[in-house]
Amino acid sequence: MTFLNPQAFWGLSLLIIPILIHLFSFRWYKKVLFSNLAFLTEIKDQKQSSSTIKKVLILISRLLLLFFLIVAFAQPILQGDLQSDINKERLVYFDNSLSLQQVDDSGEPVLFRSYTALLNVLGHTEIDFKVLDNQSLIDFNGDVNQLSSIQEFSPEKASFERIKDKTELYAISDVLMFSDFQKNSFDLDRIADDTLTSYKLYQSLPKQQNNLFIDTLYLTNDLSYSDSYTIQIRVKNIGNFDVSDALVRLVKEGRQLVSKSLNIVANGYSSLELELKGIEDVYGEYQVELSDVPVVFDNVFSFYLKNPNAARIVLLEEDQSKSGDYLQTLFTNTNYFQLSRERVSSTSVNQLMDADFVILSELSTIPDWLIKQLDEIKGSVLVIPAGTIDYNSYNQLTSSQIYPIDQANSSPISSEVINHPLLKGVLSNDDQKTFDMPNFEVSYGLQGYFESILQTNEGHSVLAQIGNDNLYFFLAPLSEETTDLPKHALFVPVMYKLAQSEIQSPPYYRLNESYVELLADSINGSEAILTLTQGESIYYPSFRFSSQGLVFEIPEEITQPGIYYLVNQYDTLGVFAFNYAIQESEIECYSMEELSALAEVHDHITYQAVTNRVLSNASMNMDQESNSLWKYALLLALTFILIESILLRFLK
Incomplete structure (x- = not known):
């Protein structure tokens, strides 16, 4: 047996007090004269014998009362249990993620309450600890100044994987966790299944989430x-x-x-x-x-x-087509578009490879070389069929079954399909109710895997995206006999969306995303030295070149949101906005009832809700609770109080 608070034994000096009371408890007597004292002397001898025994028993009970009360304050622990704990290193995980900015009843961040609980535990134990927060690992030697950094909020998210990695690396089987226990950070099933590790959960919850x-x-x-x-x-x-x-x-x-x-x-x-x-x-x-x-x-x-960079558009025709005339008029803004109108028999393959948008306008037959090169075209491809087509070549191009529709009626395009993600924002909700949609007479049908972007009120597909590729197909020629869509206000945003779908950059990224794609054809791969900069901070991302341009990974070292510049030596290639992952903002935590229920059914898990800034040793020292003997000493002290009361009341 040993004691966690041996200084309490200085209180044994108080045992002298009941002894002094016993030794110097004299009575002053008043003399009274009697004629015959023989009978009184006999009574005195009998009373004196029983009184001495009573006083001794009361003295012993008082001494034992004080003794066991002092022992309780000394916090006795079985020697064998403590010795095994001293030889066993423990891991303390302290969560200082951003969700702990929430405040407790006193109006202070719950991070401070959690830190007070941590100091309470570390300050009343002789066991060695490794303290792990969301960014660093500290070998704690008893100096609280080592822990100053963990009081600062970390942009790094809490991770149970990181805890497991450290326990396996250092062969630690005892973990103390101080956190608010966000639901998207901790999987309770994994903690429950890890029966080889002892988990002590200290939860600091805000006043309201x-x-x-x-x-x-x-x-x-x-x-x-x-x-x-x-x-x-x-x-x-x-x-x-x-x-x-x-x-x-x-x-x-x-x-x-x-x-x-x-x-x-x-x-x-x-x-x-x-x-x-x-x-x-x-x-x-x-x-x-x-x-x-x-x-x-x-x-x-x-x-x-x-x-956005000007979209490079290649319009391929057999001869000059009506659809081509519409499109040439449409893509006249050279700030956004570079249109090249070509004959399919004389076009350059390299020009198609570099294009952002290729339009096959009213081709009766798709050439074999174009079918073979389709997968090499990095941009989107739009097919506008002729009135009469070679079905075999079209089927090969689309990997679908195209068939004629002979008796289709002209029907308005449905306004509901404007909600398609590709056409987001083309029409407002009010416009959808009042807008007169163009008519379309479908000439062809599709069988296979495709998604309708535009369709008629009768359910016939007008514009379809085929497969998972950026291959789009109009189901009729864009002639006056089949549709008035080219003269309608809807035609402009639809075609602009298709033309720029491959060159528009997202306005922002999340820090938990893995990589970013960038159109950067002018970079020489052998001379590329890429850096991401924000102010004085510089990061070196891994990157590779692809058919779409440049792909670089978001460095794990980037933890702060904001605007970053991608630089190749002295040339700025792009500007990117990074924001926190949604999971970090979703601060919902496990309730006290959920964690208490988990601890009740698993012997390797204990749980303590940290509810006060000032925490008692008894409430926080869960790891010593099962081996401590102070409560038995306190019980014995109370027993001797009862014995003293009985002696004073019933022993004459």
């Missing part, structure tokens, strides 16, 4: 054909209560452009539109700022609108 963050952002209008631009934003509320009048601000390069407020129901979403007005140059760096406390790490959302 709530957080607002931007779930989705996109530009509803294509930059190449719209005169007004609208940012569509969806905000999510992680919390059990509604939020009213939350302020949302759109800022470009430090200048506020517009602000709005919105209401969001508990655990729900709310969408709003921010219109860009009075901006000469719509391209550049933007931030959307939310007014939300106390969780502020995801209040700023960055995105970047890039001026």
